Amino acid sequence: MTNKSGSAVEMINLQRIFGDVKALDGLNLTIKPGQLVALLGPSGCGKTTALRLLAGLDLADGGQITVDGRDITNVPANKRDMGMVFQAYSLFPNLTAVENVAFGLKVRGISEEIRIKKAKELLDLVGLSREANRYSHQLSGGQQQRVALARALAIEPKVLLLDEPLSALDAKVRTQLRDEIRRIQLEVGTTTLFVTHDQEEAMAMADLVGVMSNGKLEQIAAPDDIYANPATAFVASFVGAMNRIPAKLSSGKVEFLGQSVKYGGGSSATTVVALVRPESISVTPTKVNDSKSGTVIARSFLGPQTRLTVKTHEHGTHLHVDMASSDALELTAGTNVSLTITASTVLTDADGKN
Amino acid sequence: MTEQIQSRNVVAAIPNGGDSRSRRQTSNLRKNLFDYSGLIPFFVFATLFIGGPTFAVIFNAFLSNEGSWTLANVQLAFTDVYYLSLLSSLKLALASASTGVIFGLAIAYGVAISGKPKLQKIVSTASGVFANTGGVPLAFFFIAAIGNYGLVTVGLQKVGIDIYSGSFTLFGFSGLVLVYLYFQIPLMIIVVYPALEGIKSEWREAAVNLGASKALYWRYVGIPILTPAVIGSFFLLFASAFAAYATANVLTQGTIPLLPLQVGTLVSGDVVADQANVGFAMGLVMIVVVGIAMTFYTYLDRRASRWRKR
Amino acid sequence: MNKNNSSTVTAKPGLGLNAWMIAGLLFFTVPMFSAFIFSVQVGDGTYTLGAYRRMISDPGFGEALWISARLAILTVAIAIGIMVPTVTWLHIRAQRAKRIVEFITLLPLIIPPVVIALGFLGSMPLWLKDSVYMLVFAYVVLSMPYTFRSIDTGLSAIDVKTLVDAARGLGASWRQVMVSIIGPNIQSAIFGAIFLTVALVLGEFVISNLLLWSTLPVWMALVGMSDAEGAVALSVMSLVFVWLLLMLLSSLNRRRKVRVNVGGLS
Numbered sequence: 001m002t003n004k005s006g007s008a009v010e011m012i013n014l015q016r017i018f019g020d021v022k023a024l025d026g027l028n029l030t031i032k033p034g035q036l037v038a039l040l041g042p043s044g045c046g047k048t049t050a051l052r053l054l055a056g057l058d059l060a061d062g063g064q065i066t067v068d069g070r071d072i073t074n075v076p077a078n079k080r081d082m083g084m085v086f087q088a089y090s091l092f093p094n095l096t097a098v099e100n101v102a103f104g105l106k107v108r109g110i111s112e113e114i115r116i117k118k119a120k121e122l123l124d125l126v127g128l129s130r131e132a133n134r135y136s137h138q139l140s141g142g143q144q145q146r147v148a149l150a151r152a153l154a155i156e157p158k159v160l161l162l163d164e165p166l167s168a169l170d171a172k173v174r175t176q177l178r179d180e181i182r183r184i185q186l187e188v189g190t191t192t193l194f195v196t197h198d199q200e201e202a203m204a205m206a207d208l209v210g211v212m213s214n215g216k217l218e219q220i221a222a223p224d225d226i227y228a229n230p231a232t233a234f235v236a237s238f239v240g241a242m243n244r245i246p247a248k249l250s251s252g253k254v255e256f257l258g259q260s261v262k263y264g265g266g267s268s269a270t271t272v273v274a275l276v277r278p279e280s281i282s283v284t285p286t287k288v289n290d291s292k293s294g295t296v297i298a299r300s301f302l303g304p305q306t307r308l309t310v311k312t313h314e315h316g317t318h319l320h321v322d323m324a325s326s327d328a329l330e331l332t333a334g335t336n337v338s339l340t341i342t343a344s345t346v347l348t349d350a351d352g353k354n
Numbered sequence: 355m356t357e358q359i360q361s362r363n364v365v366a367a368i369p370n371g372g373d374s375r376s377r378r379q380t381s382n383l384r385k386n387l388f389d390y391s392g393l394i395p396f397f398v399f400a401t402l403f404i405g406g407p408t409f410a411v412i413f414n415a416f417l418s419n420e421g422s423w424t425l426a427n428v429q430l431a432f433t434d435v436y437y438l439s440l441l442s443s444l445k446l447a448l449a450s451a452s453t454g455v456i457f458g459l460a461i462a463y464g465v466a467i468s469g470k471p472k473l474q475k476i477v478s479t480a481s482g483v484f485a486n487t488g489g490v491p492l493a494f495f496f497i498a499a500i501g502n503y504g505l506v507t508v509g510l511q512k513v514g515i516d517i518y519s520g521s522f523t524l525f526g527f528s529g530l531v532l533v534y535l536y537f538q539i540p541l542m543i544i545v546v547y548p549a550l551e552g553i554k555s556e557w558r559e560a561a562v563n564l565g566a567s568k569a570l571y572w573r574y575v576g577i578p579i580l581t582p583a584v585i586g587s588f589f590l591l592f593a594s595a596f597a598a599y600a601t602a603n604v605l606t607q608g609t610i611p612l613l614p615l616q617v618g619t620l621v622s623g624d625v626v627a628d629q630a631n632v633g634f635a636m637g638l639v640m641i642v643v644v645g646i647a648m649t650f651y652t653y654l655d656r657r658a659s660r661w662r663k664r
Numbered sequence: 665m666n667k668n669n670s671s672t673v674t675a676k677p678g679l680g681l682n683a684w685m686i687a688g689l690l691f692f693t694v695p696m697f698s699a700f701i702f703s704v705q706v707g708d709g710t711y712t713l714g715a716y717r718r719m720i721s722d723p724g725f726g727e728a729l730w731i732s733a734r735l736a737i738l739t740v741a742i743a744i745g746i747m748v749p750t751v752t753w754l755h756i757r758a759q760r761a762k763r764i765v766e767f768i769t770l771l772p773l774i775i776p777p778v779v780i781a782l783g784f785l786g787s788m789p790l791w792l793k794d795s796v797y798m799l800v801f802a803y804v805v806l807s808m809p810y811t812f813r814s815i816d817t818g819l820s821a822i823d824v825k826t827l828v829d830a831a832r833g834l835g836a837s838w839r840q841v842m843v844s845i846i847g848p849n850i851q852s853a854i855f856g857a858i859f860l861t862v863a864l865v866l867g868e869f870v871i872s873n874l875l876l877w878s879t880l881p882v883w884m885a886l887v888g889m890s891d892a893e894g895a896v897a898l899s900v901m902s903l904v905f906v907w908l909l910l911m912l913l914s915s916l917n918r919r920r921k922v923r924v925n926v927g928g929l930s
Contacts, residue, residue: 057559077562084563090556093661094578103574104564137660148560155564392753393761399746400768403801407783408775414786457688464684483910484692489867490881491899494888498896499698506698536695539688597776600869604885614778614870621782621874634786637779645774 006034006191007068007158009054015062016049016215023049025215027063031159031208036185036192037220038206040199042238046215047195048163054193055161056080067158083152083190084161088168090148091136097147098123098132104155115154122150125184142173149181153188160185160192166201178205199239203227211235233266233349236275243281243319245312247274247348254346257314257339258292264345272348278307278322280343285335289313296335301325310337411641414634427635436636439611443596444643446527446612450534451591457535458542459584465543466550478547481540488537493604496533500524525605533601538591545590549583549658579661586654593647597640613640703897715897719887725898728883731796735879736865739803740858746804747811748854752846754816755824769812772805777870780805785875799879802871807864811857818853819846859913863906 009031016024024046031037039047052058054065056077065073072080083104091100098119105115123129126146136144145165152160162181166174182205185192196202202209203223210220211234219231230236237244247256249272254263256274266275286293294312306328308321319339331337418424430436465477499506500517501524507517522528553576561571599614608615613636620633704711719725754762772780784802785793792798824846831845847854869881878886880902888895 055559055563057563077559078565078567080563081565082563084560086556086560088556089554090560092557092560092575092579094575103561103566106574107561107564107566107570151560151564161563389757390761392757393750393765396746396750396765399804403784403805404768404771404775406787407780408771409783410786411779411783461684461688479911479914480692482914483907486863486906486910487903489869490885490888491867491903494884494892494896494899495695495699495903497888497892498702499695501892503892504698505702506694536692539691593773597778599776599778600873600881600885603869603873604888614776617778617782618870618874621778621785622876633782637782640776640779641774644776648774 006189008033009159009191009193010066011050011054011063012066013063014050014053014060014065016046016053016058017061022215024053024060024063027212027215027217029210029217029220031191031193033191034189035207036182036194036205037208037210038194038196038202039210039212040196040202040238041212043197045212047197047212049215050212051084051161051163051193051195054159055082055084057084081155081158082161083155083157083159084163085145085148085152085165087164088141088144091139091144091151093136096133096135097128097139100136100147101151101154103151108155119150119154122154123147125153125187126150126180140173141169142177145169145177146180149184153184153190157190160190162192162194164196167196167198174201181205203239209239211238213238230347231265233275233347236266236347237349241278241320241322243276243278243317244349245274245276245317245319246315246351247272249348254348257312257341258290259341261341261343262345264347266348267350268348269350271351273351275347275349276319276341276343278320280341281319281321282323282340282342283308283310283321283331283337284340285330286338287336288338289336290338292340293336293338294319296331296333296337298333299328299331306331310339312339408641411634411637414631415638417631417634419631427631428638430632431635431639435611436616436632439613439616440636440639442527442611443613446530446534447592447596449527449531450538450595451588453531454535454538454542454591454595455584455588458539458587459546461539462543462547462550466547477543481543481547483540485537485540485544488598489600490604492533492536493601496524496529496536496605500529525607526610529605530602530610533605534595534598538595541591541594542587545587545655546580546583549580552661553579582654583658586651586658589647589651589654593644593651596647597644699896699900703893703900715891715893716901718891719894719897719901722887722894724878724883724887728878728880731877732866732880735796735799735803736862738797738800739807739865740861742800743804743807743811743861744854744857747808747815747857748846748850749842751812751815751819752824752842755819756828766812766816769808771808773809777806777868778874781871781874784871793875796877799872799875799877803861803865803868806868806871807857807861810860810864814853814857814860815850818850818856821853822849856913859909863909866902867906 009029011027011029014024014027015022027046027050029037029039029050039050041047049058053060056072056075056079060073063073064071067080091097092103095103098116101119101122102115105118106112110118120129120132123132126149128143128146128150131139131143131147136147139147148165165181166177169177178201194202194206203226206223208220209223209226211218211226213234219226219235221229221231226235227240230239236242245256247254249255249263249268249270252263253260254272254274261274266272283296291314294310296308297311297318298309300307302325304325305322306325308323308328308331310319310321311317312319321339415427416423416425418426432440461477465474468474496504498504501507502518504524510517524533557575557579558571561575562568566574597614599618602612603615603618606612606615608619617633617636617640620636703715704713706712706714750765754765775783780802784798788798827845827849828841831841836845866880868879869885872879873882873885880898884895884898884902887898
């Protein structure tokens with residue numbers, strides 16, 4: 001709980017090849033001291049490989065990793081001072097919670113008195129002082145992961161590595177632990193790399209979210225930025241809900257639903273798919289049947305918001321529209337509505353990738 | 355059976371009026387009795403053919419020739435040739451179990467980390483088969499291989515190696531240890547393999563990640579996790595060697611005193627008249643020794659499997 | 665692929681493992697092959713199946729085989745007849761009694777066969793002691809650990825209680841439930857139990873030898889006193905048969921994904 005400043009991490013042009021699959025294809029990633037960076041992507045995108053290379057559990061086929069400017073690319077894993085939290089089942093079953101937490105200090109030759117004291121402090125930090133003497137089979141999944149977090153932090157790591165630590169837990173425990181991990185990370189100030197396939201988790205916890213695909217970083221930015229200004233069609237589709245609407249591209253404008261919006265990037269063919277968030281469409285009841293109207297075919301009440309499913313008259317596309325529940329009272333199924341795009345720019349994707 | 359079912363349904367169908375509580379208790383009692391009634395054939399069989407013989411052994415062990423209670427038989431079992439046979443049986447079981455543990459563990463470990471599913475499947479099937487290969491045929495297999503006129507013995511003699519030049523003999527202690535390995539090693543592989551398989555790669559990675567060298571990982575995590583399973587297996591192997599009879603009977607023809615063979619001799623009736631019941635006393639000793647070993651095995655196996663659960 | 669030898673990369677056993685495997689392979693195959701060659705070799709370089717012919721045509725062989733076969737059939741019948749209903753009953757009605765029943769079935773692993781023989785002599789009535797069929801009861805006892813485990817594993821793999829309730833609810837009688845619901849569902853477990861029991865009976869030496877019945881192994885040991893080739897030939901035949909049974913069993917288990925831990929039949 002000392003290194004408030006944390007370490008700086010830099011991955012430069014990392015390559016990792018398994019057989020003929022490029023797990024990492026020139027990854028570049030910079031993490032500033034104390035930042036929590038989440039790597040987000042579908043399975044097989046290379047995010048876990050990146051984490052394991054940083055931990056030293058796997059070695060790169062090319063490229064360089066530095067921590068605080070020092071090249072650690074070929075430093076063995078047990079000399080890297082990285083604290084890692086695994087998906088699950090990583091606690092040593094023959095040791096109690098407190099012995100697990102003290103393990104890293106034990107192998108560093110720190111006296112029993114000091115390491116037990118420190119381990120207890122950390123168990124306290126994760127809220128498990130009372131479970132100190134339990135074995136992993138006597139702890140719930142969530143408790144096991146808390147102990148694993150305390151164990152990783154005990155060695156005062158230069159970087160904290162979280163390898164989908166919440167994926168094996170129940171939904172409720174997951175949200176709770178997610179907030180807690182972030183609180184603790186901010187408290188100890190350790191630079192953290194977090195790998196997940198759950199965008200909600202990444203958005204809720206990270207300073208920066210890096211979206212990966214095919215061994216490359218597609219975009220790295222703050223969560224709100226990633227959501228509002230996705231750099232590529234992949235990021236746009238992967239993060240948050242997205243409508244895919246048939247469109248035409250002409251002279252820098254994307255034309256669809258009888259409207260034209262500024263082209264924000266993506267596919268530049270003439271026939272494209274416009275990517276529009278459900279909250280970037282507004283609806284008003286109308287009697288007119290034209291290219292910018294459609295029929296409400298379903299509505300689901302989600303609390304403060306209501307999600308409508310609208311079938312467009314033009315192509316019969318099904319669109320999701322999110323709106324405040326108070327505004328949606330009269331928009332029952334069967335209502336004819338006119339659709340207005342409120343986004344100032346839209347991204348496009350190549351046609352036919354539905 | 356059908357009638358009982360129907361009568362039970364009738365009981366359950368009585369409306370819960372009046373003294374419902376005691377009525378429910380009666381019906382619970384009847385239900386319990388009914389629940390266990392299906393086990394009657396098993397319990398009758400077990401009482402007659404496990405309980406009876408066991409009781410007879412224990413009872414006779416403390417009975418003198420004149421029919422009075424005595425400790426003389428048990429005392430006698432710890433003297434002279436009887437005591438020697440207990441000692442050599444314990445020695446044989448110890449030697450056979452420890453070598454079986456070492457070789458079995460080495461093979462199982464090699465196979466477990468090999469990462470070759472095909473090899474793992476072959477070894478597991480073969481172990482199941484060989485672990486059940488004992489008895490008379492096994493003795494003759496080894497006689498054919500390394501007996502006085504065995505193929506290996508004769509073959510090696512031709513190139514100038516005489517396996518009988520030293521103290522080794524197939525028909526003595528060293529031979530029995532070797533022959534028993536034929537079922538002990540596979541037995542060890544079968545019982546220890548799940549423990550080796552249960553070692554998660556996360557544990558090794560976590561240890562390394564926390565700064566442990568390979569040696570420290572084994573010292574603090576790997577060995578402590580495997581220890582209960584290995585020691586437990588030792589006791590199972592010990593019990594299996596201690597109780598084995600057939601192979602030893604064929605190979606040694608009684609040249610070395612072993613407890614099961616002694617008991618056997620007394621069963622077949624070549625016995626000094628006033629020592630008729632000492633056989634039962636030795637039988638009791640065998641039950642106690644094997645019982646202790648199996649208790650340790652069960653306890654340690656349960657401990658080891660607790661760690662495997664999650 | 666790895667640029668240097670990190671302690672973290674999965675261990676790659678090289679020569680060490682291979683040496684172990686070859687030593688192990690030799691230890692387990694040399695006695696087998698020696699036995700086979702020993703049984704077909706006459707003097708130097710001539711091979712004949714004479715020993716096998718001699719054994720099979722010996723009247724003692726037929727008698728011993730007939731005794732062992734009768735014992736095997738009766739043991740299987742009684743062991744399956746008791747254990748299948750008992751274990752099924754444990755699953756559907758009396759789960760609480762499972763531990764005690766399992767403990768009892770495991771007792772024969774604690775009481776060595778030689779002591780069981782002793783106990784039978786000390787407790788059975790004379791008319792039964794005079795009959796070869798007393799061995800059947802001893803063998804059923806010896807087979808219990810394996811039959812129980814096999815059938816229990818088979819039943820655990822299916823949801824017996826639900827199946828029985830469903831069948832009963834649809835109006836099936838108990839006999840129908842056993843024959844057409846439970847039976848087919850644990851078929852491979854029952855076959856497994858049968859194979860193990862047959863292997864056990866055919867290999868059992870201690871009890872029959874002590875009770876002076878000339879079963880196959882007892883006769884084999886007797887032959888061995890005077891005719892080594894003949895005894896080895898018999899050993900080869902009997903072990904090949906038992907191995908076939910066990911291999912059939914393990915392939916059966918693999919297909920059904922049911923693991924039966926076989927061990928320590930000796």
